[in-house]
Amino acid sequence: MLKQLITGAALLSAATAPTLAADINMPFGQVGFEIYRTAVEMRTAKGHEQVPLLMDYLSKKFISGGFAAEDVHTLPIGKTGALVVRYRGDGSSGKKPISISAHMDVVDALRKDWTEDPYKLIEKDGFYIGRGTLDNKAGLTAVTTVFLRLKAEGWVPNRDLIIAFSGDEETSMASTKALVSEFRALTDSEFMLNSDAGGGLLPEDGSTPPAYGMQAAEKxxxxxxxxxxxxxxxxxxxxxxxxxxxxxxxxxxxxxxxxxxxxxxxxxxxxxxxxxxxxxxxxxxxxxxxxxxxxxxxxxxxxxxxxxxxxxxxxxxxxxxxxxxxxxxxxxxxxxxxxxxxxxxxxxxxxxxxxxxxxxxxxxxxxxISDPVESDASPLRADILAAVQQAVDAKYPNLKIIPSMSSGGTDGMHFRAAGIPSYGVNGIYIKSSDRFAHGLNERLPVVALYDNFEHWYVLLKAIAS
Ligand SMILES: [Zn+2]
Structure with missing residues (x-):
């Protein structure tokens, strides 16, 4: 499930314009695009059992990108699984790790319902079209690509960063639960940054969004x-x-x-x-x-x-x-x-x-008849807000961050319930009329894929340098 802030229409847009031209030619842009295409083209919906294939593919990328094999954990859970990757820091901050989540699964899509094959990445009219292009393979790709880029650049964080990708977020969330219970030793962290929530809603005229929404609670x-x-x-x-x-x-x-x-x-x-x-x-x-x-x-x-x-x-x-x-x-x-x-x-x-x-x-x-997971709102912390603001500023300088509460249903709720505060901080800006998560002809503006790479790059450096 993808949660984004919905604010009212912008009456006044700030006098700021996008400052950043991120595209496929940016550092690791091509690498990221290949990961994105591969991830979208795997039918990781329930019943198709392709999450393990995606885990295997990603784990090889991390290992060939310089992560030690013992820091890359593919964890089978039933017919799906979870992927944990630890980016070792130098410990100089003296702080606990930060975990970062995305989900590898998608809500299924049927060829007969779509204009084109939902499991073939198509670029058309300035959009990437295909199941998961928005929810959540864009976030998953951004986090993966930025880990690879930072590693290649030789950056060492001042604390460990832990990727914690779930494999059935759209259905039972058994893998999410396992990440914070059975595999807690691998994911234990001070807080979690969720790529499946947060972002900004663009006005229909494509001008500057009224605000950036950071998800910090779920009902x-x-x-x-x-x-x-x-x-x-x-x-x-x-x-x-x-x-x-x-x-x-x-x-x-x-x-x-x-x-x-x-x-x-x-x-x-x-x-x-x-x-x-x-x-x-x-x-x-x-x-x-x-x-x-x-x-x-x-x-x-x-x-x-x-x-x-x-x-x-x-x-x-x-x-x-x-x-x-x-x-x-x-x-x-x-x-x-x-x-x-x-x-x-x-x-x-x-x-x-x-x-x-x-x-x-x-x-x-x-x-x-449901199995409720109760979680408190995550505290609004100045250090997290400051790092997110830097990432937001890279695209829209001084855009205001507004915390939001969603109606329930992302990986964040299991982390919060397990005592790990969680923040939906993805960097995608999209018009309401272009949002088709879970629906037909799901799409992502091409520019949003690369903007999101830059967003996570700035965010991770800001929070762990
Ligand atoms: Zn989602």
Whole structure:
């Protein structure tokens, strides 16, 4: 899953213009392009078992690029796997390593649905087109290429840098979990930089983006089924209790309920930063809410937006429904699926208790059907912000960094849950209309591939020199 900040349209773009011409002729540009093409052309979707091929390919690149074989770990995990590469530092900072993540797998794509073969990298009209060109093979390639470039240049970081690539981020995340548990000795680090999140949204006219978004928190994803059972009977003889009506009552209560409004350091900074560039009443509400999280008018306005309602608290919503077994029988059971996105710190158990309380009917059976991973927001650290700012400045000088919280689902949540703060800091700038992650004809502006190489080059040097 790829998470990027969505800010409102830019009212005023800063008087800065891109300063950097990164392209295939940049140092390691050609090497990076070959890695990108090879990675995109491997069908690393679930069921195709090509992640091990990609791991093997990448590990050979690292070893031939000067990394010691004992520092390159290909870790088979079921039919997928994880790849860990340690870039040895001189230890002069006296600090723990930094890990860097990307995922090697993709959501599958079918030839018949696409205009061209999704597993053939095509360059057309200024875009690279193919499955994974954006999510997340661009990030994976950037991190790999920059490790190779820095090694070739003889750079030695002042602490170890650890690549930790997962192999099933889009599905079960078993490899991500293994990276921070079973293989923790290989990945243990002070914090993690995630190439699968962060970046900037370009205005549709292609001018300077309003801000750079750094993902520093994720909500907790949790799903329940709510079931009501009933003896049922013949529909010609209705009874007062009815599984469908009882379930509908419960759902109407959930629909009407608003979870408490929450704000943390990160969402406050998000609204502070996004308000001034968001037009109209929504922008004003953001600014007001950042100042005063109890501002009822602001809360009311933010709740009207599906983009922002989730940024001010926990949400739970009905997503699926099934009930009854015959058109002439009283229903013997009725089940609804309710998906929640829990605000950091609110707690899954607390959310479940709240749902049960507002439903107020013990006949409604709750069952948790997902395996939630709770994680706190990662602290906003001056050293990380300063390094990211240097990388952002390479493309857009003085572009403001705005921290963001995503709705849940990147490798970062497992790292955070394991006590390793994580930051989505990829360097891709793209228009909303060009974003097709998980969808058809996924693409990446050609220039964005090379800009991202430069972004990671500056970022890693800034954070570990
Ligand atoms: Zn992704």
């Amino acid at each position: 907790t994803y949790v799903t329940y089924t709510l079931t009501v059972r009933n003896p049922g009977g013949h529909s010609s003889r209705p009874r007062d209790d009815n599984a469908i009506y009882d379930l509908a009552d419960a759902l109407r209560k959930i629909q009407a309920y608003r979870f408490p409004v929450r704000q943390n350091e990160l969402t406050k900074a998000f609204f502070e930063g996004t308000g001034p560039t968001t037009p109209g009443a929504m922008g004003k509400a953001m600014t007001a809410f950042a100042k005063n999280p109890k501002d009822q008018d602001a809360i009311k306005t933010l709740r009207t937006s599906s983009d922002y309602v989730g940024t001010i608290g926990t949400t739970c919503v009905a997503t699926m429904l099934s009930a009854g077994h015959a058109e002439n029988a009283l229903p013997q059971s009725a089940t609804a699926t309710v998906n929640c996105r829990v605000f950091p710190g609110e707690g899954v158990q607390n959310t479940e208790n709240t749902l049960k309380k507002i439903v107020g009917n013990e006949a409604v059976e709750f069952e948790m």
